[in-house]
Amino acid sequence: MRMSRRNTAVMLAAMALAVLPACDSHPAESASGLSAKDLSGFVRLHVPKVRDSGDVSVTFHDSDGGAERVRLDLNVTKYDNGYVPRPLSLSFSPDFRRVAWTFDHGVRVAELDDRTHAYREAGAVPPPQPSPEGHSMQYGEVQFSPDGSQIWFVLRPKAKPAWREDGASWRVLSIDATDPSGSTPRQRGHLPAPAQSVSDLGQSLLADTSESAFQISQGNTLRVLERRSDRDDRRDLDYFSDGSQVIPANFRHYAGRSYLRISDTKNGPASERDGRALIAFDMNPDGTVSNERTLFHYRRTSIWNVFVDAANDRLILWTDDGFYSAGVDSDADPQRLFETFTHAEPTPKFHAETMLGFYPQESE
Template sequence: MSCGVVIERLKGKRPMGTLRSHLAVVLAAATVGVLSACDGGQAESTSRLSATDLSGFVRLNVPSSWAAGPMNAYLTFHDPDDGVERLRLDLTVTREDRRRMPTLGDYAFSRDFRRVAWIGADGGVRVGEVDDGTRAYAETGSVAAPREGRMEYALPQFSPDGSQVWFMSRTDDKKSWDKEDARWEILSVTAADPSGAPPQLRGEVAAPAEPRNDLRRTFVQMRGFLPDMKSAVVVSADNTLRILDSAFDGDDPRGLEYFTDGSELIPANFVHYTGETYFRLSWSENGSAGIGPYVIAFDMAPDGTVSNERVLFHRSDRTIRRLFVDADNDRLILSGDGYYAATTNSEVDPRPLFDKLTYTGREEKYTERSTLGLYPPEPG
């Protein structure tokens, strides 16, 4: 039954007798309720998403098979205390026929998750914003693909304030990326109007390189990859470019991988806690960073000097695969055969939270999922 029909029927009812005035009040309230529903649907679907809504464990869900037919790509946000899905954002707008499945590297999100950037099937940079009513990202602008020879755009990232999209221009000849003199250009556009002006040249970087803003750090914080990377592209808080060089000492048994320029350090396979204090996972008390039952705390200066190493936890009964810093709640969350809350007091055993991240909305049958991290990564 349509909203118009319901309203007309309500208006057509004429209360009679001594209850006329009372029923008139009830009728008016009912009519207002119907009008509210017709005007905007349920309150949940029209209310503006808050920073709390766009926080928690964030997971990227993408189709794992074209054969299964059209399926949505989407982000889900899960409560850090029970793992239950509390928000879903549709990413279908980013799906194009790339002749392969989309992966985590195909997406870049602003720090507040209100914007997304991706490389389209035509090679251009596309930007979208979330619609609070539909809970879906919609394309809001784009940058046309480069016209010069075999050049391509790649690896978008947002500036810390979400106002700019930065990306790299490089040759599509992958064999040339490892040459000693290989360089990639770094460009930027305004996120609100990507096509309003030509991309601005911000500098260049030795290839191969990786974008490294706050969000990107969390993507790979427990996955070592630096031996293949020469540089990191960092957008500072004032929207200026910084280039950090990779640092990896193959003779160091800790196996720490990070970027540094001598004044700033960005970890790749370990996690920043506060100040110059970091955590790593390991199979042994003095082992290399990776996964394992040990959580090792240590201090590390921007030049890479390590000091004050100590065992924070040793869980002989389980393997810890990921470690998340929940700064807002002043705790750590460990995951492996479940999720556990821990403090930095090694005498207090981690407290079980939940077994796995779960869904309240529809789960697609053929879906691959990647946990981006726990957000926000910093207080406030």
């Protein structure tokens, strides 16, 4: 893997946005042996491409070798007709002990059974009633609060043209994650439509068409962020901000106010899918960019994504010829970790696999 690299020294903070906060409602290790370490590393979703052709599951893979560490049964998310929800409609709690998803315009919640390594339905919020104007309504944009105690979602019209009407807004609601069927949805505020949850942006590096996003603060309050971009700037950065923080859409948070973007060329624009250069830069909440530097520039290899492994003080590069570890303070070339993920059992032929992200190992 040949490349040129500019000498750089970048300190990685002890905590990055990719680090998931612990959820107080569950111990670090269960009687079955599932620990926070087991439910960490690379996380991948597996769904059948053809209805009723296989199981839905989520796997956790070792960050050094790509081997499957744990597989959890997600068949509870299947519709009665055999179809499964879209990957982005699924939301996991910070400790992966719960999953919530939209189902028939309502919300369903399942909890992890440590004994069987399967998620079991724990409750549901029925579909909403029509609006006073007679419009059919639905719930969407499901996400967990940072402490895992609440599930937040939006109430919006089913008809998408209504999302872009002048002055359109969505209501934001929340329920108790431990009692989804017994708790009445609580109104938390409004946000301009269309919008998306910040959790959708976490590790995908794919921009969306939403004009706003909402985030749940550490204190479980609503934060509304507006989409911002400067198409006249060569960097072509796409992000959301409320004036006090930046939530990237087509680049990655690194540490503090440092960020990473993948580009086709040195110092080029951010690429939403892949590129040959990895560029670091600092960015203030007002969008001002400084301290821009090229960390890696590959001649023949494309970088598909980059993950911050704060626990091991390194970056992990996902390229078209495998996964590489890069030291943030080292001039050494990135070291190859593995070529592809491996599984404990053969993957069914007609299965689609989606990378949900990388989650550093928690200390036990």
